[in-house]
Amino acid sequence: MKALxxxxxxxxxxxxxxxxxxxxxKGDLSKNSDGKIDLAEAIRVFGEPSNKKSNVTTLQxxxxxxxxxxxxxxxQVDILKKQLELAHDRExxxxxxxxxxxxxxxxxxxxxxxxxxxxxxxxxxxxEPDTADPQLKSELKxxxxxxxxxKENPRIPVPEPIEPELKKRGFLxxxxxxNG
Numbered sequence: 041m042k043a044l045x046x047x048x049x050x051x052x053x054x055x056x057x058x059x060x061x062x063x064x065x066k067g068d069l070s071k072n073s074d075g076k077i078d079l080a081e082a083i084r085v086f087g088e089p090s091n092k093k094s095n096v097t098t099l100q101x102x103x104x105x106x107x108x109x110x111x112x113x114x115x116q117v118d119i120l121k122k123q124l125e126l127a128h129d130r131e132x133x134x135x136x137x138x139x140x141x142x143x144x145x146x147x148x149x150x151x152x153x154x155x156x157x158x159x160x161x162x163x164x165x166x167x168e169p170d171t172a173d174p175q176l177k178s179e180l181k182x183x184x185x186x187x188x189x190x191k192e193n194p195r196i197p198v199p200e201p202i203e204p205e206l207k208k209r210g211f212l213x214x215x216x217x218x219n220g
Contacts, residue, residue, distance in 0.1 A: 042100060043076035052089050053082070 050057045060077075063069040069085050071077055209217070 042079045043072055043074070044079055044082065045076050049077055049082055053086050055086075 046057055046060050050060055063085060069077060070081060
């Protein structure tokens, strides 16, 4: 049970300290090795504290509340540590993703900046593909769609319209004026 000092016991029972010391000297009340008096011993000698019983329970309840608060705070600290670890892991993951994307961007930029051999502009294109590659030659031979002698497609002339276009007419003139 709870051990109380002489001062706490005097306040609890609303007595003088001298009367408590007299009981101790008589041998009615005994102290522990740490100099405190056990509450059960005080109840045996003095009886239940009449109006301060709630004070003893409040002392016990406040210590229990402090213990529960300490436990809750420890749990909160553990939760915050876990959240901090998760945030750190997310940050590392995001940095790795960013580095990977940066590497991809750099690779694409190198490909875009690389000199292009055998590439010509649209206006400089030849009608015959470069046949220096033997694989490309074999594809051209077996293709069957193109002929190596064909140089350029002749332009097909577009005929001029034969009938002249009709003059545009307004909305009402379409109904009231004759055709033509």
